[in-house]
Amino acid sequence: YVADTVNHRIQRFSATGTFLGKWGSKGSGDGQFESPNDVAVAPDGTVYVADTVNHRIQRFSATGTFLGKWGSEGSGDGQFESPYGVAVAPNGTVYVADTWNHRIQRFSATGTFLGKWGSYGSGDGQFNWPDDVAVASDSAVYVADSGNNRIQRFSATGTFLGKWGSEGSGDGQFESPNGVAVAPDGTVYVADTVNHRIQRFSATGTFLGKWGS
Numbered sequence: 001y002v003a004d005t006v007n008h009r010i011q012r013f014s015a016t017g018t019f020l021g022k023w024g025s026k027g028s029g030d031g032q033f034e035s036p037n038d039v040a041v042a043p044d045g046t047v048y049v050a051d052t053v054n055h056r057i058q059r060f061s062a063t064g065t066f067l068g069k070w071g072s073e074g075s076g077d078g079q080f081e082s083p084y085g086v087a088v089a090p091n092g093t094v095y096v097a098d099t100w101n102h103r104i105q106r107f108s109a110t111g112t113f114l115g116k117w118g119s120y121g122s123g124d125g126q127f128n129w130p131d132d133v134a135v136a137s138d139s140a141v142y143v144a145d146s147g148n149n150r151i152q153r154f155s156a157t158g159t160f161l162g163k164w165g166s167e168g169s170g171d172g173q174f175e176s177p178n179g180v181a182v183a184p185d186g187t188v189y190v191a192d193t194v195n196h197r198i199q200r201f202s203a204t205g206t207f208l209g210k211w212g213s
Helices: none
Strands: 002-004 009-013 019-023 038-041 047-051 056-060 066-070 085-088 094-098 103-107 113-117 130-135 141-145 150-154 160-164 179-182 188-192 197-201 207-211
Touching (some): 047 085, 047 094, 094 130, 094 141, 141 188
Parallel strands (some): 038 085, 085 130, 130 179
Antiparallel strands (some): 002 009, 009 019, 047 056, 056 066, 085 094, 094 103, 103 113, 130 141, 141 150
């Protein structure tokens, strides 16, 4: 599944890139999008979309049937300011990188608010434009803390567990990392955006390799 941001749609493909289908158009109605920046798939196949400029999350069947939505613009519980990232835990909990509110929010599979953490800053558990979130098989939550040029790691409920990274182009350094993903074996992959590369790390942040220029 691909969040085709400027086309305001989701596209889906086979594992090797064969086109399978698409849905969405520009707008604020059910199943419409305004610059969707991320997409995530739950273990049951439900597809969640960070509908960024509409300040909401939408959920769909595997083939794009609209199932529900939640969120509106604001800073209250369950509200968003340009959410850029969405991820689903093995137990179905949905995590949202509420980017302009500099926080992470978590929800049930159908959008019931469960909790939040984070505020603007550079301290442990604080964020500066968190652009993406990912959940490991052990339920650890990883956040691409883009403006702070680092990755932070938390428990499922937001307890700070660790961090790595600083501004730069060396191994384990970042320039505005906009994406993070975790493999089944716990390896963490980071889209090191302005450095035009991918870096990979152990679950606790040990540098393992990189590629791209």
